[in-house]
Structures are given as C-alpha cells and as structure tokens.
Amino acid sequence: MNKKREREEYLEVLWRIKEDGIEDPDYLKNAFGSDFEPTIIEDLEQAGHILTGDNGSIVTLTDAGYEYARKIIRAHRIAEKLICDALGGDFESGACEFEHILNTDLVDSICVLLGHPRRCPHGKPIPQGDCCKTAARTVQSPVMPLTELESGMSGRVAFINYSDDMQIYKMDTLKIKPGGMIKLLQKSPSFVVSCEGGDVALDDAVASNILLWKEGGQFNAGGENMLGPGKCRRKRGFGFMRRKSA
Ligand SMILES: [Zn+2]
Ligand SMILES: [Zn+2]
Structure with missing residues (x-):
C-alpha cells in the first residue's frame, strides 16, 4: 500500500470516529490492529491534517483534514452507490479501490448520473458535492x-x-x-x-x-x-x- 493511500485510510477512520461520535481513544489504533503505523500519524500531523495531544495519543482532524476526509468518504459512498445500484456489483470491495482514484470532477459526474443520492447502500449519509448544491436535479439526470x-x-x-x-x-x-x-x-x-x-x-x-x-x-x-x-x-x-x- 502506498503512503498516500495509507494516509487516506487513516483519515477515513478519523472521519468515522467523528461521524459516529466514537469516544474510545484507542479506536484508531485498534482499527488497524498490528498494521497500525505511528509514522502515518506523524505524516498526517506534518501535512496539517490532524492534531495530536501532548502524549501523542489524542487525535483530531483539523479543518483541512476534515475537508480531505470528506472527499474520500464522498468518493467511497458514491462509488458504493454506483456499484450497487447501477452496476449491480459487490460494493464492499470495489468502493475501497475507487475512493483513492476518483477525482472530485469524476465523483460529481457520477453523482449527477445517480441523481445526487443522499445515502450509501449502508444507509450512511453521503457528503454533498458542489453538484448537489447548485443543481438538485439537472437536465442530464436520467x-x-x-x-x-x-x-x-x-x-x-x-x-x-x-x-x-x-x-x-x-x-x-x-x-x-x-x-x-x-x-x-x-x-x-x-x-x-x-x-x-x-x-x-x-x-x-x-x-x-x-x-x-x-x-x-x-x-x-x-x-x-x-x-x-x-x-x-x-x-x-x-x-x-x-x-x-x-
Ligand atoms: Zn456505505
Ligand atoms: Zn451531487
């Protein structure tokens, strides 16, 4: 797994901690188990995406980190929706690959195609893109x-x-x-x-x-x-x- 992708996986977990209101301070560490890599935390802090506490254990997303994570989550859930509804495939494995590849424009195009879905197949909210805000429904929507x-x-x-x-x-x-x-x-x-x-x-x-x-x-x-x-x-x-x- 490359570094960028690894960092994105950590940001994704941090997003879920925030979204679900998880209070367990070891949640991030446990989510990766023996693969947990402290240097990723350092990388993310240097990139200005997270803040760590004095003892290095408390991790929160900065505004920039939140925006970055939001894009990954949006790509992941839009991909799930595409794979599940339009392609009829196994979204559990496919979406994890998509989220690191799709750029914002592509995600928005898929979002338009799908009619700006609000929930992923798991029932989780899909963060809105510019496409959802400017045009609730467009002429291109099928x-x-x-x-x-x-x-x-x-x-x-x-x-x-x-x-x-x-x-x-x-x-x-x-x-x-x-x-x-x-x-x-x-x-x-x-x-x-x-x-x-x-x-x-x-x-x-x-x-x-x-x-x-x-x-x-x-x-x-x-x-x-x-x-x-x-x-x-x-x-x-x-x-x-x-x-x-x-
Ligand atoms: Zn989902
Ligand atoms: Zn949209």
Missing part, C-alpha cells in the same frame, strides 16, 4: 422522482434515497427496490402504487425519494434489465448497516 410519473404509468426503480433506517425497513418490506417495476395508481389524496409487495399508499416524502429511470435512460436502454433482483450482493435486512466499513 432519473426522475416517482412523484413526476403520470397516474396509470409504470416505471423501473433506479434507486431510493433513504432518509432513515425506518424507510429502508419499509421499502424492504414492500419489496420496492432497484430494478423492480412500480406502477402509480393515483396521486391524490395520497400516492398509491402497485409494486411487488402489493398496492400501497406512500406519503409525499417517501414517494419523492423513489427515483425511476426515465424512458430510454442510460441503464435501461433496449429494455435490458441490468438491475435484476439479487444482482446487488449486499446483505438484506439490518445486518448490513452495522458493518464498520460503512
């Missing part, structure tokens, strides 16, 4: 929210922007998932859809977070279903959300 579908029309689910764990659970129960077909039966007084799990009413917030491929969308051309059920090799249910690698 997806549209369920709320824009005409009543009586059907569409194929591209992905779902989960806002919380409860939603993941609900969508799982209803069998609303990437690749599945969904038909909009009515829009008012509430959204009612027909899906694999039956006919169900959805509130506006949930409906607007279900993204469908537009007709002729890039991954849907020729009627080829690249998002078939089970193609995304993630664990189902709640187990996958407790992984450390999230």
Whole structure:
C-alpha cells in the first residue's frame, strides 16, 4: 500500500470516529490492529491534517483534514452507490479501490448520473458535492422522482434515497427496490402504487425519494434489465448497516 493511500485510510477512520461520535481513544489504533503505523500519524500531523495531544495519543482532524476526509468518504459512498445500484456489483470491495482514484470532477459526474443520492447502500449519509448544491436535479439526470410519473404509468426503480433506517425497513418490506417495476395508481389524496409487495399508499416524502429511470435512460436502454433482483450482493435486512466499513 502506498503512503498516500495509507494516509487516506487513516483519515477515513478519523472521519468515522467523528461521524459516529466514537469516544474510545484507542479506536484508531485498534482499527488497524498490528498494521497500525505511528509514522502515518506523524505524516498526517506534518501535512496539517490532524492534531495530536501532548502524549501523542489524542487525535483530531483539523479543518483541512476534515475537508480531505470528506472527499474520500464522498468518493467511497458514491462509488458504493454506483456499484450497487447501477452496476449491480459487490460494493464492499470495489468502493475501497475507487475512493483513492476518483477525482472530485469524476465523483460529481457520477453523482449527477445517480441523481445526487443522499445515502450509501449502508444507509450512511453521503457528503454533498458542489453538484448537489447548485443543481438538485439537472437536465442530464436520467432519473426522475416517482412523484413526476403520470397516474396509470409504470416505471423501473433506479434507486431510493433513504432518509432513515425506518424507510429502508419499509421499502424492504414492500419489496420496492432497484430494478423492480412500480406502477402509480393515483396521486391524490395520497400516492398509491402497485409494486411487488402489493398496492400501497406512500406519503409525499417517501414517494419523492423513489427515483425511476426515465424512458430510454442510460441503464435501461433496449429494455435490458441490468438491475435484476439479487444482482446487488449486499446483505438484506439490518445486518448490513452495522458493518464498520460503512
Ligand atoms: Zn451531487
Ligand atoms: Zn456505505
């Protein structure tokens, strides 16, 4: 593993410590076990990315380190989303390679393509990029929210922007998932859809977070279903959300 990559792995763990509010002072050390390398900490401090305490044990991210880590986390989670939703691959191994390669422009392009997803497949928030802030949705986006579908029309689910764990659970129960077909039966007084799990009413917030491929969308051309059920090799249910690698 090269030095740059090693430093980035440490920054990633430091981000997670902050994000999850982990208070264990040995968490960083334990995360790398016998591979823990104190010189990486020195390198990061010299680069101005972290601050260490007097005894060298307390480590916090500086503003610059936070921004750097934010980019890595964003690349990692966008890559997970791409691999899981659009390519149907094993995102656990693939995303770790991507995060060190992707530059900001490329990450933003993928973000646009995916419709600016807010959560990774683990349900963790994806830090926003400039693309998300300036244009919530752009003309290039091949997806549209369920709320824009005409009543009586059907569409194929591209992905779902989960806002919380409860939603993941609900969508799982209803069998609303990437690749599945969904038909909009009515829009008012509430959204009612027909899906694999039956006919169900959805509130506006949930409906607007279900993204469908537009007709002729890039991954849907020729009627080829690249998002078939089970193609995304993630664990189902709640187990996958407790992984450390999230
Ligand atoms: Zn974006
Ligand atoms: Zn994740």
